[in-house]
Amino acid sequence: EHLAKLIGHASRIPVRPDVFTGLASVYLDYAVFATALGHGRDLHDSTLVLAAEWPLVSQIRWERYHEQLIATRGQLTTAQMDSAFTAGSMRLFQHILIRVPASALPMIEQQKQKEATSVLMQAAVQRGANFRQLVQKYSEDPGSKVRGGYLPASPRGQWVAAFDSAAWTLPPGAMTGVVRTPFGFHIIRRPPLAEVRDSFRVDLANARTNFLDSLYMDSLARDRRLEIVSGAPARVRAAVPQIVAARTDERALATYRGGGAFRVKDLARWLLALDPNDVRGITTATDAQLTQLVRVLAQREILLDEVAKAGVQLAARDWEQVRAEHDSSVARLERLLDLSPEMLKDSGATPAARVHVAMAHLDRYTEQAITQGTSPFVPVPPFLAAALREGQDWTLNPAGVARAVEGAQAIRAADSTATGHAPTSAPTGLRRASGPPPVPAESPRPATPR
Numbered sequence: 001e002h003l004a005k006l007i008g009h010a011s012r013i014p015v016r017p018d019v020f021t022g023l024a025s026v027y028l029d030y031a032v033f034a035t036a037l038g039h040g041r042d043l044h045d046s047t048l049v050l051a052a053e054w055p056l057v058s059q060i061r062w063e064r065y066h067e068q069l070i071a072t073r074g075q076l077t078t079a080q081m082d083s084a085f086t087a088g089s090m091r092l093f094q095h096i097l098i099r100v101p102a103s104a105l106p107m108i109e110q111q112k113q114k115e116a117t118s119v120l121m122q123a124a125v126q127r128g129a130n131f132r133q134l135v136q137k138y139s140e141d142p143g144s145k146v147r148g149g150y151l152p153a154s155p156r157g158q159w160v161a162a163f164d165s166a167a168w169t170l171p172p173g174a175m176t177g178v179v180r181t182p183f184g185f186h187i188i189r190r191p192p193l194a195e196v197r198d199s200f201r202v203d204l205a206n207a208r209t210n211f212l213d214s215l216y217m218d219s220l221a222r223d224r225r226l227e228i229v230s231g232a233p234a235r236v237r238a239a240v241p242q243i244v245a246a247r248t249d250e251r252a253l254a255t256y257r258g259g260g261a262f263r264v265k266d267l268a269r270w271l272l273a274l275d276p277n278d279v280r281g282i283t284t285a286t287d288a289q290l291t292q293l294v295r296v297l298a299q300r301e302i303l304l305d306e307v308a309k310a311g312v313q314l315a316a317r318d319w320e321q322v323r324a325e326h327d328s329s330v331a332r333l334e335r336l337l338d339l340s341p342e343m344l345k346d347s348g349a350t351p352a353a354r355v356h357v358a359m360a361h362l363d364r365y366t367e368q369a370i371t372q373g374t375s376p377f378v379p380v381p382p383f384l385a386a387a388l389r390e391g392q393d394w395t396l397n398p399a400g401v402a403r404a405v406e407g408a409q410a411i412r413a414a415d416s417t418a419t420g421h422a423p424t425s426a427p428t429g430l431r432r433a434s435g436p437p438p439v440p441a442e443s444p445r446p447a448t449p450r
Contacts, residue, residue: 002363003027004404006370008411013370015408018241020401025244026377027366028394029385030337034362036388037339038355049326051387055273056325058304060318065307066213073212081201085172085193090204092153092196093167093188096123096134097141100184116178116185128175128189140184149189150196153203163188220302224256226295233290239264240282243271244396247386254298260305262298270297272382329381336378337361 003024007013013023036043050057084090098116100109119138123131135149144151151159156168163186166179170190179186193200220226232253239246249264256262271279282290314322334340339361348354369377379385 004407006366008408010371015405015412017405020405024396024401026379029380030362032388032394033333033380034358035355037344038358039351043330048387049323052384053322053326054383056322060314061307061312065310065312076205081204084204085200090153090155092200093151094131094149094191096139096149096187097183098185099140113185120178120187123175131189153200217299221299224302226254226256226298228254228291228294232294233287235264236290237283239267243268253294262301266301329384337365
């Protein structure tokens with residue numbers, strides 16, 4: 001009834017069951033938070049912090065474990081680095097770009113080509129010894145300009161075809177002529193090892209780490225006999241629009257040796273940790289893409305199991321980072337509700353009385369955020385909400401949601417009759433919770449939630 005009034009009078013919010021369900025879930029999370037404050041629960045307890053910051057905690061533990069893995073592999077020797085540079089399977093280039101817009105007229109392109117030719121002549125006079133100075137003066141590639149024009153060492157095929165073809169003909173110390181690519185005109189140089197020894201060593205070590213990490217992840221899946229369950233893609237598609245129900249779905253998406261399984265509820269946990277931009281495409285993804293998604297997430301689950309078995313713990317500096325993140329989230333919610341443990345302590349003699357006060361603050365906040373639009377409506381961080389709901393009997397009643405939709409429709413119709421305007425629909429104004437995306441969209445090495 002409360003949500004029906006709030007949404008019924010909020011003309012910018014469409015009156016639809018899916019919108020109601022989403023808003024009701026957010027309201028329920030806030031209600032659990034407000035009730036916890038009213039009962040005097042310690043929201044900074046270590047157990048709660050670990051659960052509420054699961055993505056960050058998992059990422060840090062993986063990083064500590066990854067440091068141990070790297071240490072066991074040993075460092076690259078000077079001989080190995082020299083050999084890799086001589087072999088040439090990884091090459092480091094330096095370039096100057098004279099940019100040409102895609103829409104440039106032929107006259108402009110000719111002018112840019114003359115400019116590039118002039119720069120090439122200046123470089124040729126000193127056989128490339130002044131290349132870094134010319135980069136600073138002429139190059140229009142901001143990414144590499146700050147590094148003196150140097151590009152990361154990489155295998156063949158990393159750059160656009162015209163650039164790659166010209167660059168890979170160069171012996172150390174040599175330069176190309178003017179090379180045209182879709183970006184403009186380039187002058188490319190392959191520096192000798194003595195000039196780039198330190199940066200080449202770093203790039204080579206990173207490439208080696210990425211390669212060995214990939215082998216490690218593949219070996220985990222192979223050794224644990226990871227298998228995707230038939231029908232997994234359909235279950236993934238069904239889980240996305242029903243993410244709340246999916247949190248308790250025990251059906252398996254993948255199995256692995258030792259009785260382990262990656263279940264729909266595990267998928268739901270990971271989806272809450274992923275960047276929302278990545279999650280939106282799941283419902284339209286192919287079966288092959290969803291199968292690969294399940295495989296990758298199941299591998300990460302196995303990886304975290306390996307991290308746990310290794311007994312990796314958070315260091316003091318890690319705890320500081322995790323607690324700071326958690327404390328910031330709790331403080332923001334308290335500010336939005338205009339609540340604090342100290343204020344509630346003085347507001348009522350019993351827990352029930354303090355909960356009543358906390359819920360009154362919640363109702364005032366939701367009216368400001370939903371109906372009036374004068375306060376930001378920011379969801380409770382999902383892992384904090386899930387941790388607070390643990391062991392509680394808070395649930396969403398579909399029949400109740402249906403009645404609320406009908407009530408809101410009646411209120412909206414009455415409002416539109418009174419004002420003489422037809423009901424309107426617009427975006428809800430819900431915003432993503434603050435903070436960086438929990439998992440990188442792409443990662444060169446096996447990433448855990450972030």
